[in-house]
Amino acid sequence: MEPGTLSTALKRGAIWGFIILELIFFSVAGKYLSLSDKAFMDLDNMLLLLKQSAPIGIIAMGMTIVMINRNIDLSVGATFALSAIVLLDSMTWPVFAGLGDFVIPVAWGLALATGLVLGALNGLIVWKTGVDAFIVTLGSMLGYRGLVFMYNGEQPTSHLNWTLVDFAEADFLGLHTPTWFLLAVTAAIWFLMTKTVHGRNAYAVGDNREAAVNAGIRVGPHMMINFMITGFLAALSAVVFYSESGSVNPNDGELYELWVITAVVLGGTKITGGAGSVISTFGGVLAIQLLRKGLVHIGANTETVNLVIGLILIAVLFLDRQLNIKGKEELKV
Amino acid sequence: MTEAIPALRLEGIVKTFPGVRALDNVSFSVMPGEVHALMGENGAGKSTLMKVLGGIHRPDEGRIIVNEKPVVMTSPLEAKAKGIVFIHQELSLAEELSVAENIYLGELPRKSFGRVDWKTLYERTNAILKKLRVGFDAKARVGDLSIANQQMVEIARALTVDAKAVIFDEPTASLTDAEKVVLFDVIADLKAQGVGIIYISHRMEEIFRITDRISVLRDGQYRGTLKTAETNEDEITQLMIGRKLDLSRNAIHHELGDVALKVEGLSCGTFFQDISFEVRRGEVVGFYGLVGAGRTEIAETLFGLREPTAGKIYLEGQETRIHSPADAIARGISLVPEDRKGQGLVLGMNCRDNMTLPQVDDLKAGPFVAEGSEIAIFDQYRDRLDIRTPGWKQLVGNLSGGNQQKIVIGKWLSMHPSVLIVDEPTRGIDVGSKSEIHNLIRDLAAHGYAVIVISSEMPEVLHVSDWIVAMFSGRIMRTFTSDEVTEDNLIQAISGITPDKAA
Amino acid sequence: ETMKIGITQNNVGVDSYQTTYEKAFIKAADANPDVETVVLDAGGDVARQIAQMEDLIQQEVDAIIIWPTNGEAVIPAVRKAYKAGIPVIVTNSNIAEPGFEFVKSFSGPDNITQGSRAAEIMCDKFKAMGIEDKAKIVQISGQPGYTTAIERAKGFEDRLPEVCPKVTLMETQPGDWNREKSQKVMEAFLVKYDHIDGVYAGDDNMGVGALNAAKAAGRDGIIFVGATNFAVGYEAMERGEYWGSIYQSPVDDAEAALQTAVDVLSGKDVPFLNYFDTPKITQDNMKEFSKPVF
Amino acid sequence: MASLNKANIGGFLARQGILIAFVLFMIGFTIANDRFLGLDNITGVIRSSAILGVMALGVTFVVISGNLDLSVGSMMSFSTIVVLDLHDKLGPSLAIPAMFAMTLCLGAFIGFLVGYLKLNSLIVTLGMLSAIHGLTLIYSGGKNMDIADKEGTWFSVFGQSDIVGIPVPILMFALLAAFLGIVLAKTPFGRKVYAVGGNGVAATFSGIRRARVVFACYIMSSFCVATAGLIQASRSLGSQNTVGQGLELEVLAAVILGGASLMGGSGTIFKTVIGVLILGFIQNGLLLVGLQFYAQYIVTWIIIILAVWLDIAAKRGKLWSPIA
Ligand SMILES: Nc1ncnc2c1ncn2[C@@H]1O[C@H](COP(=O)(O)OP(=O)(O)OP(=O)(O)O)[C@@H](O)[C@H]1O
Ligand SMILES: Nc1ncnc2c1ncn2[C@@H]1O[C@H](COP(=O)(O)OP(=O)(O)OP(=O)(O)O)[C@@H](O)[C@H]1O
Ligand SMILES: [Mg+2]
Ligand SMILES: [Mg+2]
Numbered sequence A: 001m002e003p004g005t006l007s008t009a010l011k012r013g014a015i016w017g018f019i020i021l022e023l024i025f026f027s028v029a030g031k032y033l034s035l036s037d038k039a040f041m042d043l044d045n046m047l048l049l050l051k052q053s054a055p056i057g058i059i060a061m062g063m064t065i066v067m068i069n070r071n072i073d074l075s076v077g078a079t080f081a082l083s084a085i086v087l088l089d090s091m092t093w094p095v096f097a098g099l100g101d102f103v104i105p106v107a108w109g110l111a112l113a114t115g116l117v118l119g120a121l122n123g124l125i126v127w128k129t130g131v132d133a134f135i136v137t138l139g140s141m142l143g144y145r146g147l148v149f150m151y152n153g154e155q156p157t158s159h160l161n162w163t164l165v166d167f168a169e170a171d172f173l174g175l176h177t178p179t180w181f182l183l184a185v186t187a188a189i190w191f192l193m194t195k196t197v198h199g200r201n202a203y204a205v206g207d208n209r210e211a212a213v214n215a216g217i218r219v220g221p222h223m224m225i226n227f228m229i230t231g232f233l234a235a236l237s238a239v240v241f242y243s244e245s246g247s248v249n250p251n252d253g254e255l256y257e258l259w260v261i262t263a264v265v266l267g268g269t270k271i272t273g274g275a276g277s278v279i280s281t282f283g284g285v286l287a288i289q290l291l292r293k294g295l296v297h298i299g300a301n302t303e304t305v306n307l308v309i310g311l312i313l314i315a316v317l318f319l320d321r322q323l324n325i326k327g328k329e330e331l332k333v
Numbered sequence B: 001m002t003e004a005i006p007a008l009r010l011e012g013i014v015k016t017f018p019g020v021r022a023l024d025n026v027s028f029s030v031m032p033g034e035v036h037a038l039m040g041e042n043g044a045g046k047s048t049l050m051k052v053l054g055g056i057h058r059p060d061e062g063r064i065i066v067n068e069k070p071v072v073m074t075s076p077l078e079a080k081a082k083g084i085v086f087i088h089q090e091l092s093l094a095e096e097l098s099v100a101e102n103i104y105l106g107e108l109p110r111k112s113f114g115r116v117d118w119k120t121l122y123e124r125t126n127a128i129l130k131k132l133r134v135g136f137d138a139k140a141r142v143g144d145l146s147i148a149n150q151q152m153v154e155i156a157r158a159l160t161v162d163a164k165a166v167i168f169d170e171p172t173a174s175l176t177d178a179e180k181v182v183l184f185d186v187i188a189d190l191k192a193q194g195v196g197i198i199y200i201s202h203r204m205e206e207i208f209r210i211t212d213r214i215s216v217l218r219d220g221q222y223r224g225t226l227k228t229a230e231t232n233e234d235e236i237t238q239l240m241i242g243r244k245l246d247l248s249r250n251a252i253h254h255e256l257g258d259v260a261l262k263v264e265g266l267s268c269g270t271f272f273q274d275i276s277f278e279v280r281r282g283e284v285v286g287f288y289g290l291v292g293a294g295r296t297e298i299a300e301t302l303f304g305l306r307e308p309t310a311g312k313i314y315l316e317g318q319e320t321r322i323h324s325p326a327d328a329i330a331r332g333i334s335l336v337p338e339d340r341k342g343q344g345l346v347l348g349m350n351c352r353d354n355m356t357l358p359q360v361d362d363l364k365a366g367p368f369v370a371e372g373s374e375i376a377i378f379d380q381y382r383d384r385l386d387i388r389t390p391g392w393k394q395l396v397g398n399l400s401g402g403n404q405q406k407i408v409i410g411k412w413l414s415m416h417p418s419v420l421i422v423d424e425p426t427r428g429i430d431v432g433s434k435s436e437i438h439n440l441i442r443d444l445a446a447h448g449y450a451v452i453v454i455s456s457e458m459p460e461v462l463h464v465s466d467w468i469v470a471m472f473s474g475r476i477m478r479t480f481t482s483d484e485v486t487e488d489n490l491i492q493a494i495s496g497i498t499p500d501k502a503a
Numbered sequence C: 001e002t003m004k005i006g007i008t009q010n011n012v013g014v015d016s017y018q019t020t021y022e023k024a025f026i027k028a029a030d031a032n033p034d035v036e037t038v039v040l041d042a043g044g045d046v047a048r049q050i051a052q053m054e055d056l057i058q059q060e061v062d063a064i065i066i067w068p069t070n071g072e073a074v075i076p077a078v079r080k081a082y083k084a085g086i087p088v089i090v091t092n093s094n095i096a097e098p099g100f101e102f103v104k105s106f107s108g109p110d111n112i113t114q115g116s117r118a119a120e121i122m123c124d125k126f127k128a129m130g131i132e133d134k135a136k137i138v139q140i141s142g143q144p145g146y147t148t149a150i151e152r153a154k155g156f157e158d159r160l161p162e163v164c165p166k167v168t169l170m171e172t173q174p175g176d177w178n179r180e181k182s183q184k185v186m187e188a189f190l191v192k193y194d195h196i197d198g199v200y201a202g203d204d205n206m207g208v209g210a211l212n213a214a215k216a217a218g219r220d221g222i223i224f225v226g227a228t229n230f231a232v233g234y235e236a237m238e239r240g241e242y243w244g245s246i247y248q249s250p251v252d253d254a255e256a257a258l259q260t261a262v263d264v265l266s267g268k269d270v271p272f273l274n275y276f277d278t279p280k281i282t283q284d285n286m287k288e289f290s291k292p293v294f
Numbered sequence D: 001m002a003s004l005n006k007a008n009i010g011g012f013l014a015r016q017g018i019l020i021a022f023v024l025f026m027i028g029f030t031i032a033n034d035r036f037l038g039l040d041n042i043t044g045v046i047r048s049s050a051i052l053g054v055m056a057l058g059v060t061f062v063v064i065s066g067n068l069d070l071s072v073g074s075m076m077s078f079s080t081i082v083v084l085d086l087h088d089k090l091g092p093s094l095a096i097p098a099m100f101a102m103t104l105c106l107g108a109f110i111g112f113l114v115g116y117l118k119l120n121s122l123i124v125t126l127g128m129l130s131a132i133h134g135l136t137l138i139y140s141g142g143k144n145m146d147i148a149d150k151e152g153t154w155f156s157v158f159g160q161s162d163i164v165g166i167p168v169p170i171l172m173f174a175l176l177a178a179f180l181g182i183v184l185a186k187t188p189f190g191r192k193v194y195a196v197g198g199n200g201v202a203a204t205f206s207g208i209r210r211a212r213v214v215f216a217c218y219i220m221s222s223f224c225v226a227t228a229g230l231i232q233a234s235r236s237l238g239s240q241n242t243v244g245q246g247l248e249l250e251v252l253a254a255v256i257l258g259g260a261s262l263m264g265g266s267g268t269i270f271k272t273v274i275g276v277l278i279l280g281f282i283q284n285g286l287l288l289v290g291l292q293f294y295a296q297y298i299v300t301w302i303i304i305i306l307a308v309w310l311d312i313a314a315k316r317g318k319l320w321s322p323i324a
Helices: A005-033 A043-068 A076-090 A094-129 A133-152 A162-169 A177-195 A197-207 A209-214 A219-245 A256-266 A278-297 A302-324 B046-053 B076-081 B099-103 B118-132 B147-159 B177-192 B204-210 B233-241 B295-302 B325-330 B340-344 B351-355 B371-385 B401-413 B431-446 B458-464 B487-494 C016-031 C046-058 C075-083 C097-102 C111-129 C147-163 C179-192 C204-216 C231-238 C250-265 D006-015 D017-032 D039-064 D072-090 D092-116 D121-140 D154-160 D168-186 D188-198 D200-205 D210-236 D247-257 D269-289 D293-316
Strands: B008-017 B020-030 B035-040 B061-066 B069-071 B084-087 B165-169 B196-200 B213-218 B221-227 B259-268 B272-280 B284-289 B310-315 B318-320 B333-336 B419-423 B450-455 B467-472 B475-481 C003-009 C035-041 C063-066 C088-091 C105-108 C136-141 C168-174 C198-201 C223-225 C244-246 C273-275 C280-282
Touching: A005 A278, A005 A302, A043 A076, A043 A177, A043 A197, A043 A219, A043 A256, A043 A278, A043 C046, A076 A094, A076 A133, A076 A219, A076 A256, A094 A133, A094 A162, A094 A219, A094 D293, A133 D247, A133 D293, A162 A177, A162 A219, A162 C075, A177 A197, A177 A219, A177 A278, A197 A209, A197 A219, A197 B099, A209 A219, A219 C046, A219 C075, A256 A278, A256 A302, A256 D121, A278 A302, A278 C046, A302 D121, B008 B046, B020 B046, B020 B061, B020 B196, B035 B046, B035 B204, B035 B233, B046 B061, B046 B084, B046 B165, B046 B196, B076 B084, B084 B147, B099 B118, B099 B147, B118 B147, B118 B177, B147 B165, B147 B177, B177 B196, B177 B204, B196 B204, B204 B233, B213 B233, B221 B233, B233 B431, B259 B295, B259 B450, B272 B295, B272 B310, B272 B450, B272 B475, B284 B295, B284 B431, B284 B458, B284 B487, B295 B333, B295 B419, B295 B450, B325 B333, B333 B401, B340 B401, B340 D200, B351 B371, B351 B401, B351 D188, B371 B401, B371 B431, B401 B419, B401 B431, B431 B450, B431 B458, B450 B458, B458 B487, B467 B487, B475 B487, C003 C016, C003 C046, C003 C250, C016 C035, C016 C250, C035 C046, C046 C063, C046 C075, C063 C250, C075 C088, C075 C097, C088 C250, C105 C250, C111 C147, C111 C198, C111 C223, C111 C244, C111 C280, C136 C147, C136 C179, C136 C204, C147 C168, C168 C179, C179 C204, C179 D039, C179 D210, C179 D269, C198 C204, C204 C223, C204 C231, C204 D210, C231 C244, D017 D269, D017 D293, D039 D072, D039 D168, D039 D188, D039 D210, D039 D247, D039 D269, D072 D092, D072 D121, D072 D210, D072 D247, D092 D121, D092 D154, D092 D210, D154 D168, D154 D210, D168 D188, D168 D210, D168 D269, D188 D200, D188 D210, D200 D210, D247 D269, D247 D293, D269 D293
Parallel strands: B020 B221, B035 B196, B035 B213, B084 B165, B165 B196, B284 B450, B284 B467, B333 B419, B419 B450, C003 C035, C003 C063, C063 C088, C088 C105, C105 C273, C136 C168, C136 C198, C198 C223
Antiparallel strands: B008 B020, B008 B061, B061 B069, B213 B221, B259 B272, B259 B310, B310 B318, B467 B475, C244 C280
């Protein structure tokens, strides 16, 4: 066995090990601490977990790509909110009045297009100005949020369409609609990143941007496409979520970027780019959702949840580092 | 084959950077099937010229002509499309990816739905790797390869496309002799196929071995082109630096002092084992071996960058433990590291601040940094090492590779160390500066410094060392005095063959 | 047989009101041997609140109390509970009308009325001062998007022209229920307007922030009226710096919500809009009220 | 003097772009509202920017050393709540040092994780953002914290008094900025911060104890946060648990506006102060002109990107990125 194979295997499997640990812990602790008669590992509860993972999970898939690209997108929360507004508001536009329920696909299309455009704007700025993605998207996180408020002042934007709600609440083969979307997105992005030229180029660009430029990869458009995918997925997440809830507050989606990044990092994607896996991100999303749900299940209150999630994130980072250390003869830099 | 038409031609190229006129009306052409050397001092503009050709820099003025048609190179992609392949001076690889993906970066073979055609990719790659006679395969992760092998991956890129011209910018800087032979074979093959080759190197013996013509740049200006067969080293050198060079070894005789550094049974994991040697004041010890022999790791251990797993280090007769570079510096050890960009310099800082970085705590006026003393130190070493820069305020990142290296050397010389370790001190340095640095090393020894020189260039080791340590695979195979060493027995030793064992 | 009641709150810990509410709720539940509770907090996040509704439904609680983060977005989740046969009681801040049919009862303050009452307090004071014909005021509203903020502002803005038609409301900016933010907003108002006679703040926390700004700028004589009388507001009234507010006790709020749920489960008749009273409090009548504990 | 050719003017404009934009804004606001340039308003803006500004000073060190600090907002809430709570329990003269000690402990913890354990600062401080918020809620039990005797305490000097006509928060901000500015620009420590941020490996190879430098930067940052918490607490003598929420991004925006690179190795205290003032005046100016608060989001977005863009465009001598 080559040296490092064990630790590589450990790293790959770490997030799943963590998930299993969480399941065991919450099942056992839940027996003593929970008020619920139902077990934590109840099938329905796990299916709900998947469904509830969808909003963050769908965005996390996009974030994985941009982070592999050695970029980051802090504006996903604002994109999420703005797309949601377009989704809900467009259904009430007089132009579409004659469409009946056919307004639904139109509204979906408009919302997704909004996400694409916002992502493209981020990508274009990163590409053309050469400003770091962190700064660009920190700016647009504010700017897009400003647009959200411009749209409808401080009022929530609402439109309840029960056909839409019924579709979003439906289940098919036992899985909820949002779960299907999450699984489909995960599969698509997994295919993109592991099987296609674009995906492999994404790793190269994140690993060594200069090398990619020198090799003739059109890095600018490449990164822009990834921002567009992320914007699109943020919009898709909004489409899935707001189809069911029907109303968006202007500050909805705030802090989503933090949760999404947390999930992606838990899944092992390197913040320094060039490495990461979509499947592990999926694991990261589940791990976070389990943690939140589990802590509540055993009766922890908000402050404890905050404290624990913060510390776990640091602990995971620490363990990841320990697994990467080769020994004391390693270069000390 | 149309003999008279150059594969490509550059006409009147001008390129300025803020404060520097890097290229001043340079014209130059390469014929198909020709190996054309580009020579010049550090900072003469060779890499810049090639970057213009490769679509990385846009020239301020001038034309690029391919196949008798003027072209505008807007990007590396464009250059590639025009059949120009660029093998860079600095490694330009994605470490997390496989060898195959790196070689075909930017042009991975495709199937439907934009999928990568892995089968074709590996087949083609393995065919190329076979030609290069390397010991790794297409699926290896590039980050796991040695620097030399990474360089071979870089070179492999030249074979992927139907190139019209291939540019090699100092490809041999980190290659072993065996790998160089492979490289030269590759170049011969390309040449036979009618590809025009531009070859940049500071190593005269290579230039005279493989090139057909030599063009020389000085201070961004074109100085002329000579047929290799009709010229000699002196003439080229004179064109490059404008004077003759005295390459004879400075025969300064001096007394050997006390043992400054003694190492006993030093080991560090799998990197090296059971290393023992001693260096006296006034002595230069050369460490020679193949890349990966563990020489750099010994230096790093002595400098407190790695913890030894066994063995003892004595300084001035006292047993010492060195846990950090700060410890090492406090005890009078200096290390000129192997990787100047990664380890030697803060590229975004100016020349002066880089030079005085290790002693910034000592150069104080009250609680503040004494900037006057810093400038004085900088001026002293700029003159002594002939560093070409507009002034101390210039960012180090804007200097040419060779001048950057001189800043690193100046930085450590100004510490007045009692033990000076230099790791590949002249990698990428032009002949003029190289001999200056060699003289400097001898000179330092004469002034009572103990010097360790790690080098992969045999002439360099032979030239500067009082005695030589030959390493193979983490162990000392043999030590030679300068009298007993020959090229043959040295090569034997570093290949793992000792006289005792061979016998 | 015990009743299992689940509650999903808006954002505990963001201010003392919600914290005190949660404590009072738990205390009231503990005091009732027939009640068992699952206490959840959405942390201000709609998605989390919807998930919590689903969890409570999945856990098959007997009744759900919800303090909505967004009065419309939770309607489908409320409908789910309704379909699952679990009665839902809305607390503190009502959901939007399309959801009424899925809800058993709303228990809480009447925020529109609170806004109107604040307008009346302000107007009465101006009349007493004799400036009801020319007074100019500004408003600092609560966190954008929250029903409570919207309703209070609406109540105030609708009622003011009815009682004091000549008072002008010059500008409204949100203070996010945040004292510091409100102080900043007020600082800008003070520079912009030489003459400010009154400030209406969506709660006393923001009102006191505005008061601090006025004090720092040395601008006396401004009439401050708030809502949800906090301890800081009460103290400022004691000092004579703050004119009035609306007395609203989180303890009453919590107890009313729990009682409504218990009543619903025991088959009693409860009114659909089950407001608890939130009287006016001013410097004149404050002795009748005990100092708020939060 | 260099001759004023076209490139020079372009370079000058780009380098000073942020100052020019600032001046244009100031002129615009002054025309739109004659109170904008009033002494009262200017003092008011600087005074209310002081809290953000003091925090930005510390974060400047962290950013130049090549790291991020997203925990300063939560940490500021923590300091404010702690000092208010201890004020009534221990009295102000003990409460202040106790609060500083506790905040520095948090800073030391982060510094240890990022400096000595070499964990990624973005993630560590993201984690701490959440963890410290939890800690604050646990400490306060979720309640607002108020000083009982608001009239009688001298604690209010830090936020509310003037010395020779200058409000104390402005004075503290100015003094701290001057002191830290000198530390960064003139001392060996400052030089090491730049080196570590510019190239941590090369700094280590030069004998600089990188972990120690990074650790010290986080200590500085937490010291600044504690000072900001002190001003905040003293200013309002009572506070919510969420008082600092979201400030981390405003602080970062100010530091970036000032031109510090998130890659580390560049930036100055003076520029950060400019960044802070720009944000403060824009916020104030837009309010005065009567625009809703969200107009400020959009303006900040545009300004941040323009400022950073012009800055790097000037450095590379080209407006557009050379990336294909
Ligand atoms: N991006 C840049 N910005 C500013 N100056 C530059 C830049 N790139 C190169 N230069 C300057 O242009 C000149 C030519 O540099 P170049 O790298 O072409 O030299 P070279 O001949 O390749 O030297 P070496 O043998 O050391 O590699 C040098 O003075 C260098 O400092
Ligand atoms: N098989 C290998 N796999 C991974 N890394 C390797 C391998 N061989 C060498 N390396 C790395 O390549 C670098 C060069 O090796 P090393 O420094 O030991 O050689 P050296 O004797 O100092 O030669 P040189 O100084 O000429 O590079 C080292 O960082 C080493 O860790
Ligand atoms: Mg070069
Ligand atoms: Mg080496």
